[in-house]
Amino acid sequence: MKRFAAIFLSAVIASAAFGAPPPPQDWIRTGTGLGVEKIRLAVPDFKTATDPDSKKLAATFNVTLWNDLQAAGIFDIVSQSFYPLSAPGVPQEVRLGEWAAPPPNAGMLVFGNVAVQGGSLAVQGWLYDVKNAQSPQVLGKQYREDANDDNARLIAHRFADEIIFRLGGGIPGIAESRIYFVSSRSGAKEIWQMDYDGANQKQITHLGTMALSPHASPDGSRIAFSGVSNVEWQILMYSLELNRAVSFPRFQGTNLSPAWSSDGKWLAFSSSRAGDSEIYVADVMGSNPRRLTNSKGPDVSPTWNPKTNAQIAWVSGRTGLPQIYTMESDGTNVVRMTDQGYAVSPSWSPNGQLLAFAWVRHYGPGAPGASDIYVMDVASKQWVQLTHDGGRNDFPTWSPDGRHIAFQSNRTGKTQIWSMLADGSQARQLTTAGQNSQPNWSFK
Amino acid sequence: MGGTKLKLRRIQWIQVVLAVSVVLAVTACAKKKPPAPPPAPPPSPAPTAMLTANPNAIVAGQASTLTWRTDFATDVSIDGIGKVDPSGSMKVTPSDSTTYRLVAKNDTGSKEATARVTVTPAPPPPVTSSTPSESDAQLFSQNVKDVFFEYDSSEITAQYHSVLQANARFLQQHPNITFVIEGHCDERGSTEYNLALGDERANAAKQVLVQQGVSGGRIRTISYGKEKPFCTESTEECWQQNRRAHFVYGK
Numbered sequence: 110m111k112r113f114a115a116i117f118l119s120a121v122i123a124s125a126a127f128g129a130p131p132p133p134q135d136w137i138r139t140g141t142g143l144g145v146e147k148i149r150l151a152v153p154d155f156k157t158a159t160d161p162d163s164k165k166l167a168a169t170f171n172v173t174l175w176n177d178l179q180a181a182g183i184f185d186i187v188s189q190s191f192y193p194l195s196a197p198g199v200p201q202e203v204r205l206g207e208w209a210a211p212p213p214n215a216g217m218l219v220f221g222n223v224a225v226q227g228g229s230l231a232v233q234g235w236l237y238d239v240k241n242a243q244s245p246q247v248l249g250k251q252y253r254e255d256a257n258d259d260n261a262r263l264i265a266h267r268f269a270d271e272i273i274f275r276l277g278g279g280i281p282g283i284a285e286s287r288i289y290f291v292s293s294r295s296g297a298k299e300i301w302q303m304d305y306d307g308a309n310q311k312q313i314t315h316l317g318t319m320a321l322s323p324h325a326s327p328d329g330s331r332i333a334f335s336g337v338s339n340v341e342w343q344i345l346m347y348s349l350e351l352n353r354a355v356s357f358p359r360f361q362g363t364n365l366s367p368a369w370s371s372d373g374k375w376l377a378f379s380s381s382r383a384g385d386s387e388i389y390v391a392d393v394m395g396s397n398p399r400r401l402t403n404s405k406g407p408d409v410s411p412t413w414n415p416k417t418n419a420q421i422a423w424v425s426g427r428t429g430l431p432q433i434y435t436m437e438s439d440g441t442n443v444v445r446m447t448d449q450g451y452a453v454s455p456s457w458s459p460n461g462q463l464l465a466f467a468w469v470r471h472y473g474p475g476a477p478g479a480s481d482i483y484v485m486d487v488a489s490k491q492w493v494q495l496t497h498d499g500g501r502n503d504f505p506t507w508s509p510d511g512r513h514i515a516f517q518s519n520r521t522g523k524t525q526i527w528s529m530l531a532d533g534s535q536a537r538q539l540t541t542a543g544q545n546s547q548p549n550w551s552f553k
Numbered sequence: 554m555g556g557t558k559l560k561l562r563r564i565q566w567i568q569v570v571l572a573v574s575v576v577l578a579v580t581a582c583a584k585k586k587p588p589a590p591p592p593a594p595p596p597s598p599a600p601t602a603m604l605t606a607n608p609n610a611i612v613a614g615q616a617s618t619l620t621w622r623t624d625f626a627t628d629v630s631i632d633g634i635g636k637v638d639p640s641g642s643m644k645v646t647p648s649d650s651t652t653y654r655l656v657a658k659n660d661t662g663s664k665e666a667t668a669r670v671t672v673t674p675a676p677p678p679p680v681t682s683s684t685p686s687e688s689d690a691q692l693f694s695q696n697v698k699d700v701f702f703e704y705d706s707s708e709i710t711a712q713y714h715s716v717l718q719a720n721a722r723f724l725q726q727h728p729n730i731t732f733v734i735e736g737h738c739d740e741r742g743s744t745e746y747n748l749a750l751g752d753e754r755a756n757a758a759k760q761v762l763v764q765q766g767v768s769g770g771r772i773r774t775i776s777y778g779k780e781k782p783f784c785t786e787s788t789e790e791c792w793q794q795n796r797r798a799h800f801v802y803g804k
Binding site for chain 1: 705733742743744745746748749750752753756773774775776780
């Protein structure tokens, strides 16, 4: 327990200590690659009966749990080839010495069992501190749901999130979070959703014209997006609870890129209702819109500082090529953040300290450079480049835990949604069907 | 015995062949004979014929009028139509370009006249159901020209300012026409920024027209950013084509 407390503490300190001198690889505190040694975690397959139903659901559970822990970015997961021959299914079967010694040399052990009985799926799972022989149990959990594949995934997500919460500095895991995005696979661009790992992709809107820029409300009940309605770009609202569009006032001109404040009270968006495109803030019913910017050239893509809701970052073309700016949420104190190139699509990190955005640093006619994802520390304007794989990378969006960034990339030829750790590592493709763009990670 | 029978048969065959060839020869000779002189001593003059089509170029679905006149003809016909009066006119609505051939005959001889009607395919029907007059839509597309933009700019250059002035002159002469200005961008850059940029391009074009006296109430604008490119190659030529304010009749 002492050891666990020490690890817990060091993780908290590491994620909190923003002012400390940065290690060279990752001076920006994205919660990963902090120079702290990652916890070596052993995750043997959960035990189950030999009947086909049990085996099938256990397989789904095991794959999902493994992937969730792997994706979390805070563990060094021990390869299964190093594991002892018999995996424990219950605490009585655990021999800590086998796991603590090389080759596994694990710091933590995740184990348990999966049982399918009378149409219900029961899972018992434990997290053990391998080096604490006196009282090794960190977590012990039981789950019971109807026996089906979705629930096997769901239970794995929940258990993974418990482990990540306990070992990851008290930050809730994201295994149950969702990503909203734009897909053209139905023919027109529509809003879709998927689980954070790319599973369960579902179409939400059926506008038939064009729907872009989805942004989920903080409570996950609604999606605001911009769509062509009656040959005009309007902010449209879709209720995920009612499964239908709900009304939102129409404004004159072109209305684009809605963004929720994290307290769920305000929507920032771009509107040319007064002629030129500017940033406006209205309440979530669309009432009392007030203009924050007043400059020639496009002003689009606002994002709130979700920590305070007192600042907004956005994109402005007031000096020519688009650049990232920040301002107070009343429109004062405008600060230009990027100094060159073509910078768009800002997304403010959950801890309020970082902006992720897409940047072509050397841009100009005849020189179509690659658009890459960057992260900038708002206070110091220091930045780090996260993608280097060529192609156009755009629309970064932070995961609720601030450890991941999803984005769109055409590096494979077609535009698809990818996710990566916030230090740029572990990039993986989440979509394959059609062309997919503009991901927006749910608030929780 | 058998030999004699065979010979006999051969002879019979030869006789048949001969008989047939004689008949053929006789008829051939008969054909070569000059026509018998007409019984009536005063020979009628050769026929004359004239055929015109007005207009001689139409859009599919429209009609053209054929007009013809013949003299001295006893038998007048037009290919594809049949026998007609010696002089007259009729409307035709060919779906493809057609050459009409009129043949006027009498005892003395015959005379031909032709007229060609060129048919261009009909333009697709306008999307709106408000039945706008076709000529307005045609005139609009002939007279109102798109304007193009520099990279990352919504500024109307001098060249396109005069294009817009010409557009405005036409639009003032046709005050009933309403239209949409679509703003478009090239594929480079980001979706949201390009939608805002396209919006500015459409509005910039609209403002010039309004300054020139075209009522703003006749104009709608919409941006398509880089969502509906005219040209999909990644070349400067293509990008130039896509950086435009595009004029669409109606709506």
